[in-house]
Amino acid sequence: MNNFLDKIANLRETPLGSFVPVMIALVAIWIYFGINEPIFLSPRNFYYLFMQSAVVGTLAVGVTMVLLLGDIDLSIGAVAGVCAATLAVLTTNMGLYAPYAIIISLLFGAFLGCIMGAIIAYVKIPSFVVTLAGLLGFQGLMMKILGINGAINVRDPIIRSISTTTLPTTIGMVLAIIGVVLFGYLIIRNRSIRSKKNLENETNLVSAVKFLFFSILMIGATILLNLYKGVPILILILLALTFLLGWISTSTSYGRSIFAVGGNAESARRVGISIEFIKISAFGIVGFMAAVGGLIGASRYASVSFNAFAGGPLLLEAIGAAVIGGTSLFGGRGSVWNAILGALVIGSLGNGLDLSGARAADKLMFSGAILLIAVTLDAVSRKK
Amino acid sequence: MNNNTLDLGNTNSPNSLPHFVAKNIIKNFGGIKALNNLNFEVYRGEVMGLVGDNGAGKSTLMKAISGSQLCDSGTFMIDGEEVKISSPQDASKYGIQIVYQDLALCENLDIPANLFLGNEKKLFNYLRFIPNFLLPLDHLSMEESAIESMKNLKVSTIKSMQAKIGFLSGGQRQSIAIARAIKSDSSIVLLDEPTAALGVSQTKEVLDLVLRLKETNHAVVIISHNLNNVFEVCDRITVIRQGENVEVFDKLKSTPDQIVSAITRGT
Numbered sequence A: 001m002n003n004f005l006d007k008i009a010n011l012r013e014t015p016l017g018s019f020v021p022v023m024i025a026l027v028a029i030w031i032y033f034g035i036n037e038p039i040f041l042s043p044r045n046f047y048y049l050f051m052q053s054a055v056v057g058t059l060a061v062g063v064t065m066v067l068l069l070g071d072i073d074l075s076i077g078a079v080a081g082v083c084a085a086t087l088a089v090l091t092t093n094m095g096l097y098a099p100y101a102i103i104i105s106l107l108f109g110a111f112l113g114c115i116m117g118a119i120i121a122y123v124k125i126p127s128f129v130v131t132l133a134g135l136l137g138f139q140g141l142m143m144k145i146l147g148i149n150g151a152i153n154v155r156d157p158i159i160r161s162i163s164t165t166t167l168p169t170t171i172g173m174v175l176a177i178i179g180v181v182l183f184g185y186l187i188i189r190n191r192s193i194r195s196k197k198n199l200e201n202e203t204n205l206v207s208a209v210k211f212l213f214f215s216i217l218m219i220g221a222t223i224l225l226n227l228y229k230g231v232p233i234l235i236l237i238l239l240a241l242t243f244l245l246g247w248i249s250t251s252t253s254y255g256r257s258i259f260a261v262g263g264n265a266e267s268a269r270r271v272g273i274s275i276e277f278i279k280i281s282a283f284g285i286v287g288f289m290a291a292v293g294g295l296i297g298a299s300r301y302a303s304v305s306f307n308a309f310a311g312g313p314l315l316l317e318a319i320g321a322a323v324i325g326g327t328s329l330f331g332g333r334g335s336v337w338n339a340i341l342g343a344l345v346i347g348s349l350g351n352g353l354d355l356s357g358a359r360a361a362d363k364l365m366f367s368g369a370i371l372l373i374a375v376t377l378d379a380v381s382r383k384k
Numbered sequence B: 001m002n003n004n005t006l007d008l009g010n011t012n013s014p015n016s017l018p019h020f021v022a023k024n025i026i027k028n029f030g031g032i033k034a035l036n037n038l039n040f041e042v043y044r045g046e047v048m049g050l051v052g053d054n055g056a057g058k059s060t061l062m063k064a065i066s067g068s069q070l071c072d073s074g075t076f077m078i079d080g081e082e083v084k085i086s087s088p089q090d091a092s093k094y095g096i097q098i099v100y101q102d103l104a105l106c107e108n109l110d111i112p113a114n115l116f117l118g119n120e121k122k123l124f125n126y127l128r129f130i131p132n133f134l135l136p137l138d139h140l141s142m143e144e145s146a147i148e149s150m151k152n153l154k155v156s157t158i159k160s161m162q163a164k165i166g167f168l169s170g171g172q173r174q175s176i177a178i179a180r181a182i183k184s185d186s187s188i189v190l191l192d193e194p195t196a197a198l199g200v201s202q203t204k205e206v207l208d209l210v211l212r213l214k215e216t217n218h219a220v221v222i223i224s225h226n227l228n229n230v231f232e233v234c235d236r237i238t239v240i241r242q243g244e245n246v247e248v249f250d251k252l253k254s255t256p257d258q259i260v261s262a263i264t265r266g267t
């Protein structure tokens, strides 16, 4: 048994090991529902599946940054709600020009995150507790901001357009093709530089699988979305932010420090990394992403209500998505891209079960089972 | 036993000053006198063993020298000049590097990442408007340097630079911890029980590494419980007991039995 567990742990460390499990889960879900509920694979349903997964995906990408530190943020849903409520008050009630209101609410989210990060870093209270307090407190704050009605409509055309606008189909396709070509070019260029410098290269198979996977997903998704309305701007924003955070976390010394603190905080401290700065800024990033999630939510529902953001589901789905994507709850391992895949797994599961007329009870139990499998994989992959 | 080698100096360079000297070091933990007027010295090109029973104060002395835990009083001198060491940054500024007993590597990161942690190579350094910590990492050149320094240390068992530290053997990890300590312009390398957790062949790897540090004119200090290892690589051996100096032995003029007796009975 231990031998078997070791094998899994080693597999997960291979170049494809981190995202293959979540890919298999996603494809399996798509095939299963595709066969049983033909509507599931229709362009229209896919479009809504992507839109539904966008808020969870945004929060999941954000929370990945602190999961990498070995911390957790339970307040993301509530911060998203507070920021959405702020946005609604600023635009609907006070008539502020939407772009200003958006900037203010995003900065407010980052600010709330930084405050919690500072308490965690300096007072040294576990993030679990601080953000739990944040969850409760910000839910209250959201109620206060929303006032007696508990909901504010958002009719501002600029904010609405974020979720209603789609790219013209040709432009969407051209962008996807440019993305694929660029990705292929980078792989080839990297390989040739590495072999010129006599550095080890990943095998042809790994490069090919990576490329194929990426291009099929990009082109396939674009075709499907184009068959209905086109690629939503919203998805583009989410991809751009994920790209940025993915790049920061893997290709800058800041990102390196995040992984180092998550892996061995004492080691990071000894080489002179400021753990305080890393924690405060990482929680700031989560707060910012939560605010983006709030903005997307406000735009999609055309209103901000207490029920849409408060309570468990949004928060748990976001953290679940990150973990299903292969980000470790123990810190030091994971990726923001996988969080998007994880969000799609949760979204697809919910959407498919809805189509097959499953009850809320079944949905919860299925989600729980998938999350349990993901966490088990995580614990097993953790080397002694 | 009349060989008080404190005065004998180093056999390699009898006339020179010790590279590093710690004088009258005192450190108390509450009522415990962990270090009581301790003296210590090491020359360049010398491997100095530091031995003593559990709780003798070896690790405490190491931490004081490397600035990670300050002593209550005492002075440090490098090449005859007094220096103030009050943080790990100070120590590394003076070329003092320590390989901790607990290694302090990040198991989730690969070899180059660990070697350059906190000191990464970056691209586009001339772009002043981007904060330093957001500049792109120069992955390739860090990987090349990592290969280079593994080669210099003649560590040949590591197959892939992209291996996560958590998947390497104890000896390989120790080699990487040592490589990290010496890649910068360090002159004093402190090793706290570097072979404690290792098997026979891995121990040999690490001891070979220690000898290579000596060849490259580092002042090397090695703590070990294993007297065979100590006699294999050290030139001199400082014995301490309950925080006090017992004696400094010249390896060529002493036997393991003498050392054991000094460790346990203080004579």
Ligand SMILES: Nc1ncnc2c1ncn2[C@@H]1O[C@H](COP(=O)(O)OP(=O)(O)O)[C@@H](O)[C@H]1O
Residues within 6 Å of the ligand: B029, B032, B033, B034, B052, B053, B054, B055, B056, B057, B058, B059, B060, B061
């Ligand atoms: N942080 C500490 N707090 C209290 N006592 C300590 C601490 N560190 C070391 N000591 C005590 O100081 C003495 C020397 O310890 P140490 O330097 O770790 O010994 P060695 O490394 O030689 O085994 C021991 O009596 C130990 O219990």
Ligand SMILES: [Mg+2]
Residues within 6 Å of the ligand: B058, B059, B101
């Ligand atoms: Mg010790």
